[in-house]
Amino acid sequence: MRVLVTGGAGYIGSHTCKALAEAGHTPIVYDNLRTGHAWAVKWGPLEHGDINDLAGLSDTMRRHRPDAVINFAALAYVGESVERPDFYYRTNVSGMVTLLQAMRLHDVNAIVLSSSCATYGVPARVPIGEDTPQNPINPYGRSKRMAEEVMRDVCAAYGLGGIALRYFNAAGADHDGELGEEHAPETHLIPLVLQVAAGLRDHVSIFGTDYDTPDGTCIRDYVHVTDLASAHVAALSTCQPGGFSAFNLGTGRGSSIAEVVACARAVTGKAIVAQEGPRRPGDPPALVADAARAREVLGWSPAHSDLEKVIADAWAWMTIHRARVPAGG
Numbered sequence: 653m654r655v656l657v658t659g660g661a662g663y664i665g666s667h668t669c670k671a672l673a674e675a676g677h678t679p680i681v682y683d684n685l686r687t688g689h690a691w692a693v694k695w696g697p698l699e700h701g702d703i704n705d706l707a708g709l710s711d712t713m714r715r716h717r718p719d720a721v722i723n724f725a726a727l728a729y730v731g732e733s734v735e736r737p738d739f740y741y742r743t744n745v746s747g748m749v750t751l752l753q754a755m756r757l758h759d760v761n762a763i764v765l766s767s768s769c770a771t772y773g774v775p776a777r778v779p780i781g782e783d784t785p786q787n788p789i790n791p792y793g794r795s796k797r798m799a800e801e802v803m804r805d806v807c808a809a810y811g812l813g814g815i816a817l818r819y820f821n822a823a824g825a826d827h828d829g830e831l832g833e834e835h836a837p838e839t840h841l842i843p844l845v846l847q848v849a850a851g852l853r854d855h856v857s858i859f860g861t862d863y864d865t866p867d868g869t870c871i872r873d874y875v876h877v878t879d880l881a882s883a884h885v886a887a888l889s890t891c892q893p894g895g896f897s898a899f900n901l902g903t904g905r906g907s908s909i910a911e912v913v914a915c916a917r918a919v920t921g922k923a924i925v926a927q928e929g930p931r932r933p934g935d936p937p938a939l940v941a942d943a944a945r946a947r948e949v950l951g952w953s954p955a956h957s958d959l960e961k962v963i964a965d966a967w968a969w970m971t972i973h974r975a976r977v978p979a980g981g
């Protein structure tokens with residue numbers, strides 16, 4: 653299959669391109685390189701363009717004739733989404749409308765959307781199944797829910813097949829050391845903890861130690877980016893015309909922030925200074941996936957997502973690419 657991967661120069665997109673190539677597909681990356689990296693495009697052509705540029709998308713589809721699209725082209729900082737919501741709706745929602753329009757013009761009938769557990773907001777209970785009400789609590793989560801709704805309606809109206817994959821906490825790096833996480837600014841827990849281990853930061857702050865969890869810190873479901881990548885490949889082969897479905901991608905196991913820090917100390921052999929700080933607004937105490945549907949329908953199960961493996965692969969990547977990480981960032 654020829655697969656147009658919008659946002660394919662980013663963290664999860666680039667790992668997915670590698671998985672597509674390994675499965676015998678050809679990924680064609682379309683990315684504006686605002687947060688993605690040209691160096692991460694290694695398994696097919698790179699087309700430079702914006703998700704809201706219908707002419708650019710159209711030209712790319714005309715030349716490459718994709719059979720399907722995977723859309724990663726989105727903005728993903730919760731804090732920034734509160735400050736600049738219009739920018740988020742434009743990229744994540746209007747971009748989705750534009751992409752679907754280009755697909756219809758070029759008769760591309762299958763799409764997999766990168767979505768998020770942020771669409772659930774603060775769930776009444778964990779683990780979270782796909783039928784949990786989606787009540788996002790910030791513009792980022794709302795933009796992803798809207799993108800899903802746009803996709804669902806367009807698929808129903810015009811007979812396209814659409815799958816939304818709702819990731820829990822993506823982490824880790826390619827085990828061959830070819831790809832990894834590089835965000836600026838970095839806001840995610842595991843890379844920040846490892847930047848402390850690498851001597852690039854003095855300490856990491858623990859955002860809240862008074863949650864109603866066993867050790868008082870927030871619990872998240874960390875899933876290896878390579879496992880997320882393989883779910884996209886599986887989703888492509890189950891995408892049916894005229895249908896919409898959504899799948900949670902997580903391990904079903906939660907790890908607290910304190911457990912992440914302890915595991916990182918063990919993996920790196922470094923003393924990692926962690927300072928207790930106030931809660932970060934909008935953080936649910938626990939987010940853990942019920943991924944039974946992905947297991948049953950996609951035949952997907954996370955094979956690399958033990959916390960130790962996730963952290964070890966992220967650490968190996970950071971060690972190789974330390975020069976790229978902004979000091980004190």
Ligand code: UDP
Nearest residue numbers: 839840841844857858859870872909932935
């Ligand atoms: N977190 C933290 N210190 C940091 C960054 C994150 O304590 O410097 C916490 C954050 O409050 C959350 C968890 O780590 O409970 C995971 O946060 P991250 O930003 O990695 O992912 P999110 O769950 O927000 O998608």
